[in-house]
Amino acid sequence: MNRSAFRFLELPVVVSILPLLLPILTPSLAQTRKFTKVTVCQRNLRQLQVAYTAYAAGWRTRLLPYICDGARPDAFWMQTLQSYYAQSGQIRRCPGVPGKNPESYWGTASWGWGGSGGWMNGHYGSFGIRGWLYDIMSERPDGKYNYPSQDRYDWECTGRTFSPGVAAVWFDCNWVDAWPYHADGPYPDLSLGSQPGQPGQTSMGRLCITRHDWSINLAVADGGASGTAWYSQCWRAWFTVAHGWPFSVRDLRPALRFATLSSCRGS
Template identity: 25%
Template sequence: MRKRSGFTLIELLVVIAIIALLMAILMPALSRVRKQAQSVACMARLKSWGLIFKFYSDDYNGSFNPGWGVGETTLWQNALRPYYKDQWQLLLCPTATRIDQFGQEGTFMAQTRTLATPGGGSQEYAFSYGINSWTNHMKADRGDRSVEWFWKTTEQTGQYNIPVFADSTWHDAWPRHTDAPIQFPWDFGGGDTGTTGEINHFAIDRHNGWVNFLFMDWSVRRVGLKEIWTLKWHKAFDVNGPYTRAGGMQPSDWPAWLVKYKEY
């Protein structure tokens, strides 16, 4: 009788161990590739938003939407809706599509908000991008936010450094050069804080130390986490402020989670 051939138990265990080892080697590489692909897709979506903002501003004599100057009906989700035509996926970074179920913003989570619409109804929006609210076409001061600080229109010098739209934990924010970085990447809640800390809506480690931004010249590029404090958020924003290298910020001054990233 012919002896049956096959794996012995030892041989089978060796094969399983080799497969497990290969998986351990390959999985981090595959994860990096997936994240890189998501970042590229995110930048492509921001390119689409560049066209959407341009179409809107072209139709309104170079102006941005009024935003909170009028109310919920003129926030970007509503004002730009005729241009993105219910392509809801555009409101979400591919890295941040999971809706936060706990009511507080996280690094990668998407948010939802129900807003009044121009037709008198309401619409629930899910989003993981946010607008620089200093672009709004405001006609009066909003609290301690001077109307003179707002960009209002696209006809500005230095457009390449003026952020319009980006990865965010909330749908809008009003950054200031005095906004201190948060001590931990997960301890900043959403909504309008009024006066402080709003830059942290954008200072999120969603893309391995980078944040994807759309600028006023409609270009899209990735921005370093610390570089965010050097962007020209509003007309009076000091790009050499206290949280920049030019303003005296030292590497050791940053919160622990930000120390390893490039200085600007």
């Protein structure tokens, strides 16, 4: 009897301690959920790069075509790669993004892109591909190339990639693709990202968004994926450090633009 009474008296003590423990445990649980979303996001990005590699292997190392005229919606990357990632549209989306933007085809830091008509063809997602890694020799139905002659370079096939460990291919983005240039600046509203019609909009601004606090996730050409943090001490000097770039992004931007594919001419 005495032993049972002792256990009964312990119960109020335990109950009284629980409210004290909850404020301690709740942030840890929230942080765990956030970390899980980041991990799944990076896994999805890796899957996209694996799909791209498999596609290139089946097409004699050719890059993805750049065809978005609406006449051939199956030629854009969402449809072209779909069979290489098990027909799962979730691979194109960060788990921290609930779905496509209900107000626009364009995404934001919190919403994904998506649409039902034309080349979008009902697809949705929250990642973008680096446009510099399209097959720039892709022809349109009118027989013209998708890039001016002075911008054609030699990017028709994968060949040998310069610095594959830093050459970003896929990343968190508010649109399906971006052509980040080393001299581009971010859009001031990082929760929105750069979109058409905005004054001073740039392609780099499409991926400069606060999707994972002050960072984005990206996958590089060798199949690795990681986060790229924007440090707060550099954030305060946003418009004075490296022409408006925080330190971490300043280090990344040459890789985004110039760690491109070597010439495939003659291969």
